[in-house]
Amino acid sequence: MNTLTYSLVNHSNVSAEQIKKIIDLKKQHWNYGEEEHLKWISQNINNNDYHLMVYNNVNNEILAYLNLVEVFITFDESLPKSYLGIGNVCVNKFLNRNGLGLLLMQITNFLLNQLNKEGCLICKPHLHNFYSKSNWIKFESDFYLDGLIVSNAGIYFSTKISSKTLTLSKNF
Numbered sequence: 001m002n003t004l005t006y007s008l009v010n011h012s013n014v015s016a017e018q019i020k021k022i023i024d025l026k027k028q029h030w031n032y033g034e035e036e037h038l039k040w041i042s043q044n045i046n047n048n049d050y051h052l053m054v055y056n057n058v059n060n061e062i063l064a065y066l067n068l069v070e071v072f073i074t075f076d077e078s079l080p081k082s083y084l085g086i087g088n089v090c091v092n093k094f095l096n097r098n099g100l101g102l103l104l105m106q107i108t109n110f111l112l113n114q115l116n117k118e119g120c121l122i123c124k125p126h127l128h129n130f131y132s133k134s135n136w137i138k139f140e141s142d143f144y145l146d147g148l149i150v151s152n153a154g155i156y157f158s159t160k161i162s163s164k165t166l167t168l169s170k171n172f
């Protein structure tokens with residue numbers, strides 16, 4: 001097995017070469033063309049948001065990726081609170097089910113701690129085990145996005161949340 005390394009890069013510092021490699025990996029899982037991926041990134045990732053990449057040291061290939069974007073969450077009637085929203089979690093499909101996804105999430109947990117931030121993510125029900133094994137906790141009540149209740153996906157947090165409802169400022 002080759003040595004792996006991780007890199008956390010602010011969007012303002014990401015290179016065109018890194019973006020190309022990120023898109024190549026995302027294209028394995030989400031069937032959009034290069035232009036659409038580029039457009040999504042420019043519309044949804046701000047300069048202060050982050051890209052997290054796990055590299056193969058030997059050939060510099062990105063094996064696992066996710067982005068961390070600032071989102072605001074309103075719990076019950078409280079004021080909106082800043083979170084890092086984890087999105088586009090993916091692993092090179094040729095290394096599927098080898099523990100790389102869990103490694104990526106462990107690095108994410110470490111970085112959230114270092115950044116003194118809490119994280120949230122949205123996922124489909126079949127990934128419940130994956131995020132539970134990553135020590136993320138499912139929010140069991142209703143959550144809202146764009147004024148609508150979300151019923152086809154779950155929201156998970158890096159720390160336990162005890163409010164009754166929550167509203168997300170944006171998707172990620």
Ligand SMILES: CC(C)(COP(=O)(O)OP(=O)(O)OC[C@H]1O[C@@H](n2cnc3c(N)ncnc32)[C@H](O)[C@@H]1OP(=O)(O)O)[C@@H](O)C(=O)NCCC(=O)NCCS
Binds near residue numbers: 090092098102133
């Ligand atoms: C989801 C994903 C990141 C997991 O990465 P991975 O490296 O394959 O996962 P791991 O090997 O670390 O999995 C650890 C455990 O999580 C669970 N798990 C992982 N992927 C799963 C899946 N697709 N379905 C159900 N459970 C899954 C399993 O319990 C697994 O343990 P096991 O292999 O011993 O059964 C990867 O499959 C992927 O890139 N999927 C496509 C993109 C995607 O759907 N991303 C999620 C967006 S919310």
